[in-house]
Amino acid sequence: MGDDTADTARTFDDASDTFDLLTETVWGPAGRTLAFQLGLGPGDTVLDACCGAGASALPAAAAVGPSGRVHGVDISSDLLEKARLIAEAQALQNVDFVCADVTTWEAPSDIPAEGYDALAISYGVFFLPDMHRAFARLVGLVRHGGRVGVTVWREGAMAEYAQVVFDVASRFNLDLAERGSLRARTPLGEIDTPRTFEAWMADAGTHSVDVRVLSNLLPATDELCWNLVTGTGYRAALNGLDDEEIAAVRRGIADEVTTRGIHTIDFTTLVGTATVRRPPTAASAHLTQSRA
Numbered sequence: 001m002g003d004d005t006a007d008t009a010r011t012f013d014d015a016s017d018t019f020d021l022l023t024e025t026v027w028g029p030a031g032r033t034l035a036f037q038l039g040l041g042p043g044d045t046v047l048d049a050c051c052g053a054g055a056s057a058l059p060a061a062a063a064v065g066p067s068g069r070v071h072g073v074d075i076s077s078d079l080l081e082k083a084r085l086i087a088e089a090q091a092l093q094n095v096d097f098v099c100a101d102v103t104t105w106e107a108p109s110d111i112p113a114e115g116y117d118a119l120a121i122s123y124g125v126f127f128l129p130d131m132h133r134a135f136a137r138l139v140g141l142v143r144h145g146g147r148v149g150v151t152v153w154r155e156g157a158m159a160e161y162a163q164v165v166f167d168v169a170s171r172f173n174l175d176l177a178e179r180g181s182l183r184a185r186t187p188l189g190e191i192d193t194p195r196t197f198e199a200w201m202a203d204a205g206t207h208s209v210d211v212r213v214l215s216n217l218l219p220a221t222d223e224l225c226w227n228l229v230t231g232t233g234y235r236a237a238l239n240g241l242d243d244e245e246i247a248a249v250r251r252g253i254a255d256e257v258t259t260r261g262i263h264t265i266d267f268t269t270l271v272g273t274a275t276v277r278r279p280p281t282a283a284s285a286h287l288t289q290s291r292a
């Protein structure tokens, strides 16, 4: 695991104490929509990469039923522990939550050699180092004709509020000021419009790409604003700050939200699904020729 991935794991472990406070309004709607759009059926096998606390893995497990299997893979052991507890509470026995780096994940032997029936990645792909290569590799774990689904923030989502967090936290956190905002450090901006997202999914070896816009505007209450700092990747903005400084960041954010007249936070999300196209192997090409 590289340094960046280890940092990401630490950030989401730290965020795990409040991550779930955003499940009902943010992670959950996208995760359920993704599982639905994948068109999962009983008996399907699913890889949920960057599964977190299971926002898409758990509805996927419900959809594939007892004869299906879901592998939820994430590098945050604390978030996975939350996911396991929810699965237990929902009596779902067909989902395994595994702590691993998805960029090196190999399908275990309980998955047919042709690959998974579906891959889901909700709000995770842009954290992967070398995102394009990592995504193409994950698509390669899905069988020909299988389904792939990804969610990402739409262009502009959370932008105004993220700027507030960055402006206020970087007064206290000089490392943050130097490294730049989370958005500036990830390749999300390359795939955050329906057009660029669709082209990117097709480039990774899929066809029939369908991109839906899931609008999600939430009132910018003090509670939501703070949960968004402590329960997401923004948590890294608080690294190295003591309790007094953290309290000052919270006050500073509340003041800036008022000063800048921010009344809502935009969580609008792109939900992309597609079908995997595997290039014909030498053996299948020969078969096609001899049948012609």
Ligand SMILES: C[S@@+](CC[C@H](N)C(=O)[O-])C[C@H]1O[C@@H](n2cnc3c(N)ncnc32)[C@H](O)[C@@H]1O
Residues within 6 Å of the ligand: 005, 008, 009, 012, 027, 031, 049, 050, 051, 052, 053, 054, 055, 056, 073, 074, 075, 076, 079, 100, 101, 102, 103, 121, 122, 123, 124, 127, 128, 129, 233
């Ligand atoms: C914003 S959270 C989304 C979690 C979940 N999919 C959801 O929608 O609630 C991003 C997740 O990606 C995970 N992640 C980032 N890089 C990863 C990697 N290389 N391997 C596995 N998980 C990774 C993080 O640990 C985190 O749980």
